[in-house]
Amino acid sequence: MNGTPLIRFADVSKVYHLESGDVTALNHISLDISEGEFVALMGPSGSGKSTMMNQLGILDVPSTGEIHIAGKNVASMTNLERTHMRRDVIGYVFQKFYLIPLLSAYENVEYPLILKYKKRDTTGRAAAVLKSVGFDEAMSAHRPNQLSGGQQQRVAIARALVNDPKILLCDEPTGNLDRKTGFQIMDILVGLHKEGKTVILVTHDPKIAEYAHRTIQLEDGRVVES
């Protein structure tokens, strides 16, 4: 990236205006994340992790300051441009998997491809990605509610990967899984990082955070350790 970081936060604040008063969720945060990093985002509840993830996921814009992702200023993009960036540049893995309940495992993975190319996948990419995360092909016609947590998270990772995003945002990806399955999921993420993905991981679990090469510690909306 010619020295330019993949993600740059420049004096970013996010203030929520609530009836009980203003809440500063992010307080003058400046940091860079380069392409290929494996970053763990840690901090107690209410420290601003979720707000940070929403900013990274381009689901929200900062109150002040600038966020540049893949060279683009998030605040100056149109709604549609942000939508396309979420689709093409970012892969989102959630704690609660958030698969689309009406679609089968395979269709959940195929879905982002359809969003991007406006047609059904005929290249076999969806199936290939599902296989690469160790999902049992025989279950690809199953709906999410017929799958175990570990299987659902594999599908969710495959869905996040299918459009070959630069950034993989994982919000407590092991939080709803037993320990053993959690480590299996982490092994997949480590593998993806080795393939060159920039992985940003939110976790409470220091054991999980150990997988990362860099830890950003948040407290009261500030970076206390980076």
Place this chain on the structure above:
Amino acid sequence: MRDIFFDLSVRSVRLNFLRSLLASIGIVIGVVAISSMGMLGTNMQLMVKDQLTTGINTIAITPDVVRAEPGTSVSSNTGITDIQLREIRDAAGINEVIPIDRTNTQFSIGSNDGRGSIYGLDPADIKNIMNVSEGSTIRGESDAIVGATIANRFNLLIGTRIKIGEPNISVTRPVVRVVGILSSVGLSSTNGINSDNAIIVSDTWYSNQFGGENVYDQVNVNLKDVSTLSAVEDAIDKKVNRNKQVVRISDSSSRITSVSSTLSSLTTFILAIGSISLLVAATSIFNVMMMSVSERVQEIGILLSIGTEKGEIRRMFLYEAFILGIIGAIIGGIMSIIIGYSVVSAMIGNTAYFFLPESIVYIPAGMFIGMIVCIVSGLYPAWRASNLDPIDALRNE
């Protein structure tokens, strides 16, 4: 290839099958109401118009109301004379001219007395302008044919004898024998002969009994081509009324226009009543769509957060409304044929016009309106779904 958003909509409808079906039933009822009401009105209109137009090719010429000049007396001869008849024949050209004698008198069948019109017609004309449903036309001097209403009321059979004229002790009343019964004409008696309630005798018998030979109460001109109506009327008017107004020339075209316009307002009115049910249907579709949106808030949040465009979310919900609409419209269309046919046959008693384009068009029209109503009802819910904030939506459990 199938649109994934269409698939999602189909699956959502299937998932909430009962709810969707109930919402569609509203549309079914709306479509059936609009289609059947429209068809009912149109069938009524078509039937009445057809009945009226059977007489539209007839011009009726009657003596003008005589207005006496001050100081002169009114002539008792108020009929159309032979000379005038000849003039009418000249003016009418190739068209058939039928002189008619008419009077209103009492008659008796056995011990039952009745009153009605007696028409005197040339037997040769009778078979041209009247439709004998039973028996034969007039052949002999004292043969008579009777209208459907009279025949029905007095239980007349072929061969029944009717005494004609006011009862008078000193005179024996003349008798005619029923040889034929006319088919009912109802409203189509636009040629000035209300034959349902008439006894028709030959012109010679008539003038023997009632006098008035060579004078007629009415002359009908039956047009070969209805488009020559005003030309023929003008010709007769110029010839017969050249010095002063002696005959009145009339036809039923103005009556058809006024009856048709009345019936058309009636059709609009019953259509408006039918539309109320679609309004109710719109409310239920709106309600179901809003429920579908609020139940799927989190799903919408997921879709938005992984890069689904707002327009695609809107499309998904509009498809859902469309699916509800098309299910309702198809079931409604099929039921409209059944219910519409039953309603028309029960209320009009005649389904001959049911499958004519003017009538059957209400089925696709009703289906189309039903579908439009559905999609319009889905607009706001779809808009609302697409404008959800993805962060809030994801948090929604």
